[in-house]
Amino acid sequence: MNATLEATRTERAWAVLDAVPDPEVPAISVRELGIVREVLDHGASLEIVLTPTYSGCPATEVIEQSVCEAIDAAGLGPARVTMRRAPAWTTDWISEDGRRKLRDYGIAPPGPTADGSAPIRIVGRRAEAVACPRCGSAHTERLSAFGSTACKALYRCVACKEPFEHFKPI
Amino acid sequence: MQASIQLPTDPLLQYLLRIGDTCLILGQRLGEWCGHAPIIEEDIALTNMALDLIGQARGVLTLAGDQCPQDYHEDQLAFLRDERDYLNPTLVELPRGDFAFTVLRNAMVATWLKLLWERLRDSSDAELAAIAGKALKEARYHQQHAADWAVRLGDGTDESRRRCEAALARLWLYTPELFEDDAIDAAARASGLGPAASELREPWLAEMREILDAATLAPPAETTFRSSGRRGVHSEHMGYILSEMQYLQRAFPGGAW
Numbered sequence: 001m002n003a004t005l006e007a008t009r010t011e012r013a014w015a016v017l018d019a020v021p022d023p024e025v026p027a028i029s030v031r032e033l034g035i036v037r038e039v040l041d042h043g044a045s046l047e048i049v050l051t052p053t054y055s056g057c058p059a060t061e062v063i064e065q066s067v068c069e070a071i072d073a074a075g076l077g078p079a080r081v082t083m084r085r086a087p088a089w090t091t092d093w094i095s096e097d098g099r100r101k102l103r104d105y106g107i108a109p110p111g112p113t114a115d116g117s118a119p120i121r122i123v124g125r126r127a128e129a130v131a132c133p134r135c136g137s138a139h140t141e142r143l144s145a146f147g148s149t150a151c152k153a154l155y156r157c158v159a160c161k162e163p164f165e166h167f168k169p170i
Numbered sequence: 171m172q173a174s175i176q177l178p179t180d181p182l183l184q185y186l187l188r189i190g191d192t193c194l195i196l197g198q199r200l201g202e203w204c205g206h207a208p209i210i211e212e213d214i215a216l217t218n219m220a221l222d223l224i225g226q227a228r229g230v231l232t233l234a235g236d237q238c239p240q241d242y243h244e245d246q247l248a249f250l251r252d253e254r255d256y257l258n259p260t261l262v263e264l265p266r267g268d269f270a271f272t273v274l275r276n277a278m279v280a281t282w283l284k285l286l287w288e289r290l291r292d293s294s295d296a297e298l299a300a301i302a303g304k305a306l307k308e309a310r311y312h313q314q315h316a317a318d319w320a321v322r323l324g325d326g327t328d329e330s331r332r333r334c335e336a337a338l339a340r341l342w343l344y345t346p347e348l349f350e351d352d353a354i355d356a357a358a359r360a361s362g363l364g365p366a367a368s369e370l371r372e373p374w375l376a377e378m379r380e381i382l383d384a385a386t387l388a389p390p391a392e393t394t395f396r397s398s399g400r401r402g403v404h405s406e407h408m409g410y411i412l413s414e415m416q417y418l419q420r421a422f423p424g425g426a427w
Contacts, residue, residue: 055304056225085229085300088307116307117288120377122317122384144211145315146218154211170307 009076010039013046016074023062024149025167027105030063034093037084046071046079051089054150091151091169102167103133108140108155110169130166132157142166172423174252175242181357183237184257185364186298187247188354188400189286190230191258194248196279197223198415199266208269215315219276222308229301249419253408260397261344263408270323270333275341277316281377282348284309285370294362317381324385334387342390347397349374367400 007015017031017039030036030050038049048067052060064081071079091110094102099109108130129138137159144154152165177183200220207213228244235242262279266272287309290302323330348367355366375389382389397405418425 052304054222054225055229055301055308056221056223058221086296086303088300088303116310120310120314120317122321122381144214145311145318146211146215148214150218150221168311170311 009046010041012074013039013071013076016070016076017067020066020070023059023066025107028098028101030067032095032098032101034095035089046076048079048081049084050081051084053089057150091167106133106164108133108164108166110167113169130155132160132162133164134162135160172250172420175246175250177255178238181354182361182363183234184354185358186230186234188257190227190234191256192262193223193227193230195258195411196262197227198411199262202266203272219312226301226305233297245419249416253404253412254402256408257402258399259344259347260399260405261341261348263399263405263411264344265407267337268333270330271337271341273316273319273323274334274337276312277320277381278341278345278378280309280313280316282370282374284313285373289365293364298363320381320385324387334385338387339390343393343395344397346392347400
């Protein structure tokens with residue numbers, strides 16, 4: 001066996017994780033979502049290090065389970081998942097492929113995150129410009145600050161009249 | 171019936187419980203709005219914020235449980251303590267009231283928690299610092315949302331303003347407790363676990379004044395009344411919310427689905 005031509009176990013695991021969908025936003029994989037921090041080969045087992053998205057995200061446990069099942073099914077297991085909270089996950093870690101797939105799915109991807117230490121602006125705040133994932137118009141308005149999952153808000157495109165979801169930058 | 175668990179009286183553990191219980195009890199109160207909010211967007215918002223708070227409570231209570239010699243699980247801490255062992259400030263256990271009351275309380279608590287999480291990012295406990303790094307992002311969003319509504323309702327119709335003024339007059343009575351230091355705060359500050367309560371008072375007042383100014387509301391005068399939930403001495407409302415939360419685990423020990 002030529003080691004330089006054969007993908008290593010961890011490389012193969014990364015490829016598997018590229019096909020494990022996020023349970024709440026199945027258009028993108030957990031790898032594209034940017035929650036996979038590391039894959040560690042311990043010989044007897046494979047350790048997948050994940051960073052949770054939101055403190056209360058109910059998908060976290062499902063993700064753990066589907067990651068383990070996918071690695072085991074690919075014959076790379078046994079796998080175990082460990083959680084790493086710091087540094088906190090940010091939407092800046094969503095890959096370019098992930099952003100494109102979100103848009104194709106009808107979800108406006110997050111813009112760059114704002115300065116997390118800036119004071120909250122109460123008056124005179126300009127709404128964040130979010131382009132419609134369907135027609136591309138920047139003429140959109142927010143309907144709801146919160147949406148069907150912790151990570152999204154609801155918008156409407158004034159140009160094409162379609163409602164859409166926006167992945168909140170955090 | 172499942173018996174209550176007993177906790178060691180370690181001030182650093184109690185410091186964690188004050189934080190975790192604040193998130194847990196306010197999360198429960200916000201969850202009560204599910205199906206009852208005035209508009210569907212707010213039904214979604216309040217339950218989403220409840221979910222964030224429950225997630226934060228889980229993180230902090232898991233950490234607290236690890237520090238007990240009995241190595242308690244987060245669920246044991248959430249569901250099997252007696253009322254006096256919950257250390258949240260009274261403010262968060264008050265019944266949810268009307269929407270103005272919920273909005274103004276959320277503005278107060280989110281502002282307070284945001285300032286607390288900011289400081290806890292530098293905690294001597296790496297796990298608490300990690301929880302804070304995540305929770306801070308959520309608290310900022312909650313504060314923004316609550317402040318937007320406070321302005322809309324305070325500077326709104328005669329009716330919305332009347333309700334905001336009534337809610338503010340009642341809620342303000344319970345805020346001095348958030349900033350009163352005791353031996354638990356002293357121990358947390360000395361060990362580097364987190365700030366003493368009083369350290370957050372000035373920045374909290376400054377941010378609340380800004381929100382209330384924008385809402386054309388005035389902060390009420392301070393009174394001599396002091397609530398005492400952080401010492402485990404709660405209002406009459408605490409027993410009711412705990413009985414609702416604990417019923418299942420008490421009646422069916424270890425029940426899961």
